[in-house]
Amino acid sequence: MSLVYAGMCCHAPGITVRPEQADPELLAGLHAAFDQQRQAIEDAGAEVLVMVSSEHFANFFMDNMPTFSMGIADEYESPIENPDWLKVPKVTIPGSPDLSQRIIGQLLETVDISWAQEWKFDHGLAVPLNFLTPEYKMPIIPVNINCQAPPLTPLHRAWALGKALRQAIDAVPEKVALISTGGTSHWPCTPESGKINLEWDKVLVDQLIHKRKDELLDYKFQQTFIDGGAGAGEMRTSICVAAACEETVGEVLFFEPIPVFATTCVIATFFQG
Amino acid sequence: MSLVYAGMCCHAPGITVRPEQADPELLAGLHAAFDQQRQAIEDAGAEVLVMVSSEHFANFFMDNMPTFSMGIADEYESPIENPDWLKVPKVTIPGSPDLSQRIIGQLLETVDISWAQEWKFDHGLAVPLNFLTPEYKMPIIPVNINCQAPPLTPLHRAWALGKALRQAIDAVPEKVALISTGGTSHWPCTPESGKINLEWDKVLVDQLIHKRKDELLDYKFQQTFIDGGAGAGEMRTSICVAAACEETVGEVLFFEPIPVFATTCVIATFFQG
């Protein structure tokens, strides 16, 4: 079995852009939880980190919008945003092209994933990696799910991708960690920006931790948008990773609304090998 | 039932680039068969033509390579090649964005198709459309299957797309025709260019006409490449359309190797509503 760790984490740009504006205690807790996740990934002996994210029109646009995509590059530039604004370093992050190819070969049996030889990481990857792989030496394989441009990826297909990822990862000799980013309620870049639906977030994270498939796949597009904002579409990433380890009950490492980051910040373990 | 016609046709650029070099009798036969297919589409009352093609790095590249893609644009430019070379007119072809959206919404339930708001038709579409819709007034919805850049779309997923297309098309009120282009043996743009494997082509077209699913899905990547050349990968388009009308036996309208076009030229009906 070569999946050695799976979990979810948050990726709000505020986490690195304006940490000084957050409650210091909450910030310390968030940092500690990120560090705990980093340690768990390292302790599990992970050689590669597969990051399931929802990018924000940095690489993919409506001229060729993938429902799913996986990177196959030797290396990736990060971040695409101005590093002085995002306050994360401009780095070149190693990929794992050979492993990407082997995983994609397997995935294509059941999911019709696009693949990409170029990929500039946006804050959806750059913010969590700043905490999870602070030396930027761990090879990363980025995966994207269309959570932004309707028609969004159906939830049951995000689940199917998770199942396919698990099967593909378990078939390779490498030790692989799998992390999703994003998906709690938020209303990014709109007049409602800053709104948080804490009760909705609690229910979602509980369903994810307990891998309640039927409940997770029952969210409706319009109601989710109303309850959780446009940002809630990113739940697809965590539904995917939850599917990859449906058999285990996870554990919440951190769950706190941080208003200046405009979302509930969550770090959770879904699977520990 | 709103699928009203399905079939396959050839798309070799030679057909329009150097018709005068072909045997005049064969050329006349090919033109007559194209015209027969055009007439069948019109007689069926088709309001939209869904063209399943394998484009040749005109729109899609390894920076974001879709396994499947469908156009959602209002209109499409054609051809991307120099029209003086390809000898087809430079035209703007109407799309059917609303119908594209409805079909994609349905397809996404089972296949993870990318979608594209821009698409420049290459000879894979421009050559057959020159004969099938010579006035360029029929709205076209382009569909692409990755037949060019390995890892190619698995054959059973091309079949799955065909099944999903049929279901989606039958759920809309519009009368829709479905045409695949390409897939007989050819060795395009290589030192072996011009080679034709007529026996292999005969077997393939017979399997397609009779929708012999097991045989069609049993082709192996490397052996197909050796027997049919790099161009044979395009069989995915016809396997897809055959799947969309598995229940009917088709009819070959034209089947002749035309050496100066570097392939066996085929026009066939798969389904007549």
Added chain:
Amino acid sequence: MSVYYVQKLMYNLNRDPDLRERFDKDREDVLSLYKLTDEELEALTKPDIGLLYVMGVNGQILMHYAAIFNMPWAEYLRVMEEGLEKHGPVRSGLYVMSESNEK
């Protein structure tokens, strides 16, 4: 499709440093490369971020365009509200579903 090329321009500006430089030097020159309606062209030239929001531009893309003009975050949020008041509810895209759009 509505505001497609408006968003394409913003997407390209965000990815292509050469285009961005050209845009900073001669905005009209770059805008002339895209198929835009008169209203879109005017909103982009001004720029009228509120109107662009009302037209249906996705915030994840619009934010980057506002940043090109060094618009502070608070100002960005304010002009969207102003846009809704002045030009009416969001006309296309995701935000036609949002609550603030129904006020």
Added chain:
Amino acid sequence: MSVYYVQKLMYNLNRDPDLRERFDKDREDVLSLYKLTDEELEALTKPDIGLLYVMGVNGQILMHYAAIFNMPWAEYLRVMEEGLEKHGPVRSGLYVMSESNEK
């Protein structure tokens, strides 16, 4: 990945009339925009179509590059054969599987 940016250049030249014009005026300027090895750069500059084929460029892309230099079809086929003789079998991509590659 091998010859990725070689093919990207050819793909872009085929789609972007502005880049094509710039390429016609100043080939080196355009080539400098892409991450290329010395061998790739030399093969593109000459151009050595046979070597590009041996390197693994897909014929569907290479053909368009040859067309930029008004290379006749027969010549295009001939220089690929020459490339195989001079530089040995195809090194990457689809054509490593082809029969002519095993001669």
